[in-house]
Amino acid sequence: MQTIVSQTSPPKKSVLYDPKVRGAFYQVLLVLTVGYLFYMAASNAVENLQRAKIASGFGFLNNTAGFDVSQTLITFSAAGSTYGDAFIVGLLNTLVVSAIGIVLATILGFTVGIARLSKNWMVAKVSMVYVEVLRNIPLLLQLLFWYIAVLGPLPQPRDSIGFGAGVFLNSRGLFMPRPLYASDAWVIGTALILGIVGTIVFRRWARKQQEQTGQQYPVGIITLALVVGLPFVSWLVLALVGTNPISFDMPQKGTFNLRGGMQILPEFVALLVGLVTYTAAFIAEVVRAGILAVSKGQTEAAGSLGLRPGQTLRLVVVPQAMRVIIPPLTSQYLNLTKNSSLAVAIGYPDLVQVFMGTVLNQTGQAIEVVVITMGVYLTISLVTSFVMNIYNRRVAIVER
Amino acid sequence: MSTAIDTSRFVQHNQIEALPPPNLARGPIAWVRENLFSSPLNGLLTIFVFYLLYVIVPPIIDFLFINAVWTGTDRDACRAETAGHRIGACWAFVIDKINYFTYGSYTISERWRVNIFFLMLAVGVTWLLWLRAPRRDLGALYFFWLFPTFSYVLLTGGNMDLGGGFWVGFVVVSALFIGAFAAMAYLLKVSVKSGAAIGAGIIAVIGITLALMDFDFGLDHVPTSLWGGVLVTLLVATVGIVFSLPFGILLALGRRSKLPIVQLASVIFIEFVRGVPLITVLIMANTMLPLFLPAEMTVDRLARPLIGVAFFASAYMAEVVRGGLQAMPKGQYEGAMSLGLNYPQMMVFIILPQALRIVIPGIVNTFIGLFKDTSLVSIVGIFDLIRTIEASRIDPNWAAPTISYTGYAFAAFFYFVFCFGMSRYSLGVERRLAAGQNR
Amino acid sequence: QATLNSVKQKGYLTCGSNTGLAGFGVPDAQGTWTGLDVEYCRAISAAIFDDPTKVRFIPLAAKDRFTALQSGEVDVLVRNSTATMSRDTQLGLDFPAINYFDGQGFMVRKKLGVSSAKELNGASICTQQGTTTELNLADYFRANNMKYEVVAFATSDETFKAYDSGRCDAFTTDASGLYSERLRASAPDDHIVLPEIISKEPLGPATRHGDDQWTDIVRWTHNAMLNAEELGVAKANVDQMKTSDNPEIKRLLGSEGKYGEAIGLTNDWAYRIIKHVGNYGESFERNVGEGSKLKIKRGQNALWTKNGLQYGIPIR
Amino acid sequence: MATTLTSRQAAIDPTAQPAIELVDVHKWYGEFHVLRDINLSVQRGERIVVCGPSGSGKSTMIRCINRLEEHQKGRIIVDGTELTNDLKRIDEVRREVGMVFQHFNLFPHLTILENCTLAPIWVKKMPKREAEEVAMKYLTRVKIPEQANKFPGQLSGGQQQRVAIARSLCMSPKIMLFDEPTSALDPEMVKEVLDTMVSLADEGMTMICVTHEMGFARQVADRVIFMDYGQIVEMNTPDAFFKNPQHERTRLFLSQILH
Amino acid sequence: MATTLTSRQAAIDPTAQPAIELVDVHKWYGEFHVLRDINLSVQRGERIVVCGPSGSGKSTMIRCINRLEEHQKGRIIVDGTELTNDLKRIDEVRREVGMVFQHFNLFPHLTILENCTLAPIWVKKMPKREAEEVAMKYLTRVKIPEQANKFPGQLSGGQQQRVAIARSLCMSPKIMLFDEPTSALDPEMVKEVLDTMVSLADEGMTMICVTHEMGFARQVADRVIFMDYGQIVEMNTPDAFFKNPQHERTRLFLSQILH
Numbered sequence A: 001m002q003t004i005v006s007q008t009s010p011p012k013k014s015v016l017y018d019p020k021v022r023g024a025f026y027q028v029l030l031v032l033t034v035g036y037l038f039y040m041a042a043s044n045a046v047e048n049l050q051r052a053k054i055a056s057g058f059g060f061l062n063n064t065a066g067f068d069v070s071q072t073l074i075t076f077s078a079a080g081s082t083y084g085d086a087f088i089v090g091l092l093n094t095l096v097v098s099a100i101g102i103v104l105a106t107i108l109g110f111t112v113g114i115a116r117l118s119k120n121w122m123v124a125k126v127s128m129v130y131v132e133v134l135r136n137i138p139l140l141l142q143l144l145f146w147y148i149a150v151l152g153p154l155p156q157p158r159d160s161i162g163f164g165a166g167v168f169l170n171s172r173g174l175f176m177p178r179p180l181y182a183s184d185a186w187v188i189g190t191a192l193i194l195g196i197v198g199t200i201v202f203r204r205w206a207r208k209q210q211e212q213t214g215q216q217y218p219v220g221i222i223t224l225a226l227v228v229g230l231p232f233v234s235w236l237v238l239a240l241v242g243t244n245p246i247s248f249d250m251p252q253k254g255t256f257n258l259r260g261g262m263q264i265l266p267e268f269v270a271l272l273v274g275l276v277t278y279t280a281a282f283i284a285e286v287v288r289a290g291i292l293a294v295s296k297g298q299t300e301a302a303g304s305l306g307l308r309p310g311q312t313l314r315l316v317v318v319p320q321a322m323r324v325i326i327p328p329l330t331s332q333y334l335n336l337t338k339n340s341s342l343a344v345a346i347g348y349p350d351l352v353q354v355f356m357g358t359v360l361n362q363t364g365q366a367i368e369v370v371v372i373t374m375g376v377y378l379t380i381s382l383v384t385s386f387v388m389n390i391y392n393r394r395v396a397i398v399e400r
Numbered sequence B: 001m002s003t004a005i006d007t008s009r010f011v012q013h014n015q016i017e018a019l020p021p022p023n024l025a026r027g028p029i030a031w032v033r034e035n036l037f038s039s040p041l042n043g044l045l046t047i048f049v050f051y052l053l054y055v056i057v058p059p060i061i062d063f064l065f066i067n068a069v070w071t072g073t074d075r076d077a078c079r080a081e082t083a084g085h086r087i088g089a090c091w092a093f094v095i096d097k098i099n100y101f102t103y104g105s106y107t108i109s110e111r112w113r114v115n116i117f118f119l120m121l122a123v124g125v126t127w128l129l130w131l132r133a134p135r136r137d138l139g140a141l142y143f144f145w146l147f148p149t150f151s152y153v154l155l156t157g158g159n160m161d162l163g164g165g166f167w168v169g170f171v172v173v174s175a176l177f178i179g180a181f182a183a184m185a186y187l188l189k190v191s192v193k194s195g196a197a198i199g200a201g202i203i204a205v206i207g208i209t210l211a212l213m214d215f216d217f218g219l220d221h222v223p224t225s226l227w228g229g230v231l232v233t234l235l236v237a238t239v240g241i242v243f244s245l246p247f248g249i250l251l252a253l254g255r256r257s258k259l260p261i262v263q264l265a266s267v268i269f270i271e272f273v274r275g276v277p278l279i280t281v282l283i284m285a286n287t288m289l290p291l292f293l294p295a296e297m298t299v300d301r302l303a304r305p306l307i308g309v310a311f312f313a314s315a316y317m318a319e320v321v322r323g324g325l326q327a328m329p330k331g332q333y334e335g336a337m338s339l340g341l342n343y344p345q346m347m348v349f350i351i352l353p354q355a356l357r358i359v360i361p362g363i364v365n366t367f368i369g370l371f372k373d374t375s376l377v378s379i380v381g382i383f384d385l386i387r388t389i390e391a392s393r394i395d396p397n398w399a400a401p402t403i404s405y406t407g408y409a410f411a412a413f414f415y416f417v418f419c420f421g422m423s424r425y426s427l428g429v430e431r432r433l434a435a436g437q438n439r
Numbered sequence C: 001q002a003t004l005n006s007v008k009q010k011g012y013l014t015c016g017s018n019t020g021l022a023g024f025g026v027p028d029a030q031g032t033w034t035g036l037d038v039e040y041c042r043a044i045s046a047a048i049f050d051d052p053t054k055v056r057f058i059p060l061a062a063k064d065r066f067t068a069l070q071s072g073e074v075d076v077l078v079r080n081s082t083a084t085m086s087r088d089t090q091l092g093l094d095f096p097a098i099n100y101f102d103g104q105g106f107m108v109r110k111k112l113g114v115s116s117a118k119e120l121n122g123a124s125i126c127t128q129q130g131t132t133t134e135l136n137l138a139d140y141f142r143a144n145n146m147k148y149e150v151v152a153f154a155t156s157d158e159t160f161k162a163y164d165s166g167r168c169d170a171f172t173t174d175a176s177g178l179y180s181e182r183l184r185a186s187a188p189d190d191h192i193v194l195p196e197i198i199s200k201e202p203l204g205p206a207t208r209h210g211d212d213q214w215t216d217i218v219r220w221t222h223n224a225m226l227n228a229e230e231l232g233v234a235k236a237n238v239d240q241m242k243t244s245d246n247p248e249i250k251r252l253l254g255s256e257g258k259y260g261e262a263i264g265l266t267n268d269w270a271y272r273i274i275k276h277v278g279n280y281g282e283s284f285e286r287n288v289g290e291g292s293k294l295k296i297k298r299g300q301n302a303l304w305t306k307n308g309l310q311y312g313i314p315i316r
Numbered sequence D, E: 001m002a003t004t005l006t007s008r009q010a011a012i013d014p015t016a017q018p019a020i021e022l023v024d025v026h027k028w029y030g031e032f033h034v035l036r037d038i039n040l041s042v043q044r045g046e047r048i049v050v051c052g053p054s055g056s057g058k059s060t061m062i063r064c065i066n067r068l069e070e071h072q073k074g075r076i077i078v079d080g081t082e083l084t085n086d087l088k089r090i091d092e093v094r095r096e097v098g099m100v101f102q103h104f105n106l107f108p109h110l111t112i113l114e115n116c117t118l119a120p121i122w123v124k125k126m127p128k129r130e131a132e133e134v135a136m137k138y139l140t141r142v143k144i145p146e147q148a149n150k151f152p153g154q155l156s157g158g159q160q161q162r163v164a165i166a167r168s169l170c171m172s173p174k175i176m177l178f179d180e181p182t183s184a185l186d187p188e189m190v191k192e193v194l195d196t197m198v199s200l201a202d203e204g205m206t207m208i209c210v211t212h213e214m215g216f217a218r219q220v221a222d223r224v225i226f227m228d229y230g231q232i233v234e235m236n237t238p239d240a241f242f243k244n245p246q247h248e249r250t251r252l253f254l255s256q257i258l259h
């Protein structure tokens, strides 16, 4: 194990060839370039703003808005509300349409995705056509189409289509009775909460029972009975006793339009339908890929253990497919939320329409408005991907 | 055939020929039973789907073809009162406006220039996407340099009129630049000649590009405010593609860089852009870009959304390319390194060609997204196809009930043909790549 | 800085125009613009180059128009913009002239049987977002203690389209706009414009604050056209009028005094305007007046001599 | 390993109802005739090894036995139940028949223990505690009780295959089917799995095993079946089969496999 | 195959500067100490075979020699150049050191010929014509000139590995490193590759080869090195090494490998 170390000349270090030095050089270069660009942009902006006499700062959020918005979830009036309120109105409208859209798109998307894998040739092909057509046409076009498709055939308010029970449809939207809660409506609420709590308790108990005795219970039916049945029964009892816990504000015909009740704007419907059908096409693909990702061997193994198809799906296929589905599904949810900004094209007052549209134009404070709007979307995205990363780490299939 | 149930010893002496399967497994009836009515639930579903199709398809066919109006010069042709029958799609409207939908208000006598642009685009796309086309390296050069430059000259008319002063300045700066390259090469102890050559190459590319733009080819200037329709739609998409691929690759390399600041900068850019809706990026480009530029500098109104779209697409492209880079086995890097290739050589000759090939489907899918997204420029007032349709459908000359639907159907058809074509292409490539792996 | 110099150097003038408002500024299929507003631009071009076609129009949405002017993208904005104090003082703009005295009004379907804006309580109203219209609307209904539902759209196209397809009971914008948009309705005769005017909307060209010479050119282009009408100088007779003895006409057409040079132009600047474009009355009649499809009465926009508000400042 | 062929033969009662019976079974994949007139009767406690060239239909045959594939002609009777389209019967049959796949097919999202208890809990409605005890018993049997709380991805191939065997055993099947259980394994891991199978065989489990491990066949099989072109070409006791193959095709095959 | 040990020994001049020298080399992966105090000096023309159990650091050692890995302590001098952070020197060293990997690492998007000419053209700035001539020479050397225009995916493993060797040779390296060049091959292909390596060795190429092909070691090696736990445990002439291993660990290892 003896080795002779012969004399070699000590290495001459050439600093320029040291990767660390080179790295530092490139990075400094980058920082300088980016910094310079930012500096130029900022100084130009300051100069331009001064020249154009545009105010800066976020003070404008406290100024009176002076305009009205068609759909507001908080009280909002041209006289009393500020630009800050307008921001909240827009944000809430975005969130509402996104939230409902996500729920519906998920349902439709899973249905279509599973249908694409159906053994029924007809069902599979129709789903395929649905997916291909919807995916390959711009959403904007679809929204514009839905908007006229929704608006076009609807009658003027005077000729409203009535569905009975105070439900009307006309070109101003869908009108429904608005529930008014009487003082003892709390009973129903309590019943609902009791039902939910009861379900949770029951499920726990059923699982324990199963672990101990192997006995299984019809969890689904009992859940339904508790969550829906209990409130219904309590309402029935109250109604029979004579106090009516819930009354309805019915839409009435006015000069131009129906008054009172609850109104769902056609813009909202068009946006929702467009977003849901479009996103569902993408979700369907995600779902299909996820299910296909679970190998046939898994189903066969489960089958050969004697699990029934339903059980195989629930215990073996779905848990594995979900791991594949959830990450792309989340990005579809994010896409839906971001796409809701196309509301601007059909006049639904979402964040971009109200804030980046009206407020920006009324105040001229482009930088502040753009920064706030983008900040909101960015926050939603970052929070979602942060949560997703945690989830992914938790469910990742353990490998050697 | 003697049964062998109880024999534990058995030898088959005569070969049983392959028989056709029993009849129930074949024929249209069997097919229908197996594929449409295999169980009561399936039967029900089939009937439901048939009903659905019955409700949806005939009216669509009816609208698009049977009751459609193909000829006419104004609204009278497409109104039930005047035409005297039920009216479906008013294709006469599209035919009447087709030139507007294609070129916008582009000067009529100059529209041949747009046609050449379409042709050059088709050539470039085919060259790049057809995997077995000859000299695809030249194709890339064409698509990412010559084609954009020529298109610029052709569409705007070129003749930027930079003036002699500019060119004097350019020559001085070029000389300095080449000198800097040579000096750097000297410092880095690589061949000064090749350093200067690289510098000169870069200058030559920029110089030739500028010279072409500056040269007066005798083409009339056509201001971008006149451009519109399919021209603008394809233009926005093309700029997005031409710009986003190289820039996306740079961003992807940046994101995988070991240098923390480079990596951080790439990550911030990519995640920022991917976190916000395109429409906000467009509005920002539209309203804020002028604010960030010096007062005397203005950016063409069409160029603003182009810049926005290009950056937006780059971020998405970067993520696709990064996927390809990550899929490259470490052995390829090591093989290249052990031959003594340096980083740029390794990337250009070994890693990127393979990584990009793997992600062709991803790239094409990004293009599809980009192509669909071009429609959003209409929201910021650019006259793309959608916008020209929107503008035409309130033309009182053509005011008729089905005009809007017809316009949208036309646009939907246009986008569908392109996007579906691209998606089939990417599927084909994907299959071929998968097949190649099993080789 | 000096817009006139840069315009002369470029060889053409860039004008911010409406994206399309019939009678005021609208491109035809060949991309040629016509309208009362854009003729101002042609007039300026005629004054500078003796050629009304050295103009490039850049169609601007309401929300982009002032930025475009501020940033120097356009030399002058001829796009039915309301002159207000805040715009004049805070946005760095100048409104050198009012070429159309307007006010915000309403349009409704005849079928509704409404004859006054006061009857619009509870109506839904389509309007364009980011405009003074939107604010005036809110003020008017509040002042009259009426309820309404507002549906706002980004562009005037979308707004009118929504109204036309029945989304709203009423459509509101400047009265001139109402007439112009009505032409595009699928059945123009089904709609009426209500008599109430709920705001003052002095519309006119706008220039950048600070370039006085350029602002003067725009201002005097307008006044030259008004004075020409008042003096009876028209496109057809301008050459005859050149020989007129009337000192006012002489000053106007440049045969007396050096008024043109004072604003950086030639002395026959006004002659060029009238030769190529005509006087205000001609332009009005041609584009929006009774002779046009819009059929708007002169009304407030008649000369002061005919009980209108248009008052040409004397050239002397 | 102690049982000799003679004592084994005695243990099987040929008069009792056979565990598995295939009568004139034919199967097609589309136009392709994969199983041709298969006749086979397996007694309780009998151990059958199936071999044959690739594509000869070995897998297809045993997959038909627990109806992972449908046959189109003939009858298959497993444990007295004929396999038809009747779903309920299939479930019953599958409960009695354990299957071990070439690629293990463990459920990657469940721990080893959960893999083993899943079916007992949901199919046999066994209390969880009890199912776990059973599972641990069998995991000890296959000598990997200490891996119970790991995930399949964390085990070596040989260990995974042993888990797969334990998982099947937890359902206490009467019959075990093995489809080339060792061919996806590294040579050193094959032995572990074969040992486990030998010890199973010693306990009198009825089993059909597709394998090319001729050592295993010699050691435990009661009969060896050779298949080719979807047919059973030859069937014999291992001794006779290896020493004195009757059919030309068998001889050729054996010459290749035994070097 | 003709050279005998004695004539070989004469061919190496121990007084000349060594081709490779490792002095007190240590390397860590994170906390894990993979190479511990490695001292090795390889003379020009010498052929070294490295063996040892899996994970003992064999690959790591030879990867350090062309700096695919960095060492953290000690000195590595290749062909008179010490390996430091200096990029230029690394390129120079890599030009002189050819490496053949277990998994070949051919570039799948280039033809065989392009694989071989890429580095000569871009690193050595050789004209393309000339590079192709050189490449064909070496492809003929490894007996696959007719495959020049195919793609790697179209060749068998053994052929691919021979291309990998030819690719390295095209850079005319002074030193060749082989990292288990035959272990990813089917047994029948191993011979082709070993033959190629033997003929290389016969020409006096300096080479270090990680392999468990003891026949190869006996035939060509000047010295055999046995590594374990990141250390060089034993180093000797092949004769002495196989007949009379000194260290307990070596004996154990050899007993396993030689059956």
Ligand SMILES: Nc1ncnc2c1ncn2[C@@H]1O[C@H](COP(=O)(O)OP(=O)(O)OP(=O)(O)O)[C@@H](O)[C@H]1O
Binding pocket: D029, D030, D032, D034, D052, D053, D054, D055, D056, D057, D058, D059, D060, D061
């Ligand atoms: N789902 C299928 N559709 C069509 N043909 C199939 C299908 N599954 C198998 N086959 C064909 O049926 C034949 C028998 O397949 P099987 O898997 O039973 O062979 P095997 O004897 O198990 O072969 P191996 O030893 O390779 O596993 C093969 O030719 C195969 O290609």
Ligand SMILES: Nc1ncnc2c1ncn2[C@@H]1O[C@H](COP(=O)(O)OP(=O)(O)OP(=O)(O)O)[C@@H](O)[C@H]1O
Binding pocket: E029, E030, E032, E034, E052, E053, E054, E055, E056, E057, E058, E059, E060, E061
């Ligand atoms: N990138 C790395 N990070 C951390 N540990 C590593 C890394 N690469 C190798 N190792 C560890 O270093 C040790 C030595 O690895 P090396 O590849 O040199 O072994 P080897 O002797 O070549 O083994 P084999 O015969 O399996 O190829 C092993 O324990 C390995 O797990």
Ligand SMILES: [Mg+2]
Binding pocket: D058, D059, D060, D180
């Ligand atoms: Mg098989």
Ligand SMILES: [Mg+2]
Binding pocket: E058, E059, E060, E180
């Ligand atoms: Mg190794």
